[in-house]
Amino acid sequence: MTADPSPDASDAPVAPGRWCVLGRGAGDRIGAVDVDASGRAGEPVEFTPAELAAFVRDREACSAPRWVWSDTVHWLPRLLDEGVRIERCHDLRLTHAILRGSEFVSDRLALAEATEWSRAPVETEPESRGAALFDLEEAADSARTVPHGLAEAREEFARQRAVLDAVSGEPGARLRLLLAAESAGALVAAEMRAAGLPWDSEEHDRILRDALGPRPARGAKPARMGELAEAIGRELGARNLSIDSQPKLLGALRRAGIDVGSTSRWELAEHEHPAIAPLLQYKKLARLLSANGWAWIDDWVREGRYRPVYVPGGVVTGRWASSGGGALQIPRLLRPVIRADPGWMLVSADVSQLEPRVLAAMSGDRAMAAAGRGRDLYDGIVESGIVETRQEAKIAVLGAMYGSTTGDSGRLVPRLRRSFPRAMRLVDEAAAAGERGGIVTTWLGRSSPAPSAEWFEVQARAQRSGATAADEARARRSARDFGRFTRNFIVQGTAAEWALAWLAETRLRLSRLPEARGARATASGSAFSSRAHLAFFLHDEVIVHTPIEQAEDAAAAVEAAAAAAGRLLFGSTDVDFPLDVRVAERAAKH
DNA sequence: ATGTCAGAGCTG
DNA sequence: CTTCCAGCTCTGACAT
Structure with missing residues (x-):
């Protein structure tokens, strides 16, 4: 143990307001303990599970701490069921995964040894089978999930703080932002499941x-x-x-x-x-x-709501995955089925060309930033005379980020290399690192996994004296494959970070809107029935379900959040992130 | 009978 | 030539 969160020699009281660690205590009870900025812990308090919602509601009202807990999926749904919303949390499972892999962290071994925190999220079943599953869940829980006890949570939190304290300067600040954004994403995911996506089955x-x-x-x-x-x-x-x-x-x-x-x-x-x-x-x-x-x-829609199971951090790059119902694969044909309740509207927003803009920002490529400022980035590239048509610009840019070498795409990429040398150098270097078997890291500090043992074995075989031409070809191909993965990783991963920040900012701004006095949503659950809330998220687009009287404010919140996300990640940058925002009763096909 | 795999197609 | 990055889920085929 590198740090102990228990009270040190000083007996100054620990003020509530910073962090509050929550976990299972002795017997059936639940325990909570405040931790201040220097890591000192206050007196633990205990209460019954039935008292949990009231405890959190009270604390949220007076000091709004950052709740530290094992896994948002485990704690938040029961709070939302009772109409309790919280402002922020620190999800130990998700933050552990980031810190354990991040190149910014020097002492990754300390975290890697805590194997009980390296667990995949629990899978969920369709709603039609949900009731029977609930009892099973508790039984299967312990073997497959992170520990939910207070003592274990305090230990892991102390471990993470110690590791994080050793990361100074800009990387430290970015990593802290990433952990906060990832945790906020966990809140959004659970809230969107609880609120549901209004679905017109007819x-x-x-x-x-x-x-x-x-x-x-x-x-x-x-x-x-x-x-x-x-x-x-x-x-x-x-x-x-x-x-x-x-x-x-x-x-x-x-x-x-x-x-x-x-x-x-x-x-x-x-x-x-x-x-x-x-x-x-x-x-x-x-x-x-x-x-x-x-x-x-039949499987997924109940009472006018589709409740997708989102899996934050479910993709290596940091994107969300979904499990059950295929929430992220809903065909465009069915988008109009997403329909606001009577008296409500949908605010649909998506970011134009998020990934290339993120690349321009992280590489500091001013020419690329200029091409996209205040307009469609692909049009900007055409106007700069780099390619003839918008379609060519698109193919070239996608090819640059995906590592295409053949066809139209491969033919056009060299032109980008001349016009946007800094952006291209960034992705080219990421690819080169991958081809060597190295790892790369996003803007905020999420690192790619190392290649598999098989990958290294293939490379080693090609180096041995008896290596055949086939061995060498195979090694070259798998090296290039991994290079394309790392090339794309830094862009897709940083875009996911921008999107998380956007999501978190949108959530916060929406939660500050006053409670609407008009129509109540029919099936959104008590925490969301009278206020604009996030209803859907897909990599670079969000849908907000809002009372009509708040629709304009909700749209403004989504816009303001996008601007804030750019500033949060990149500070003052000459890259902008324009949104396409629509307010309508139904989601548009596109 | 049960479990795993590849193919196909949907999303950004 | 075989398009290229990240996923999920359904299906039939196949192995155990």
């Missing part, structure tokens, strides 16, 4: 019936798909062909003289045959049915 059903025909009996094929299947079989001269079977379909295509190596859309599209069009249409419908069909509505 409109969803209408879209499905338009595309597929009436809802079929369980296990039966929708009418429209049946018709298409018949047409396909006819054109291929294969009756009763089961299109859903890849090998059988492939065989039938070949027998009909269509020479394809796979059944993927892009390959089929290259062939001229009367069976192709209905086949592509069939695949589109099959996808809609299996991914977001009637069964999906």
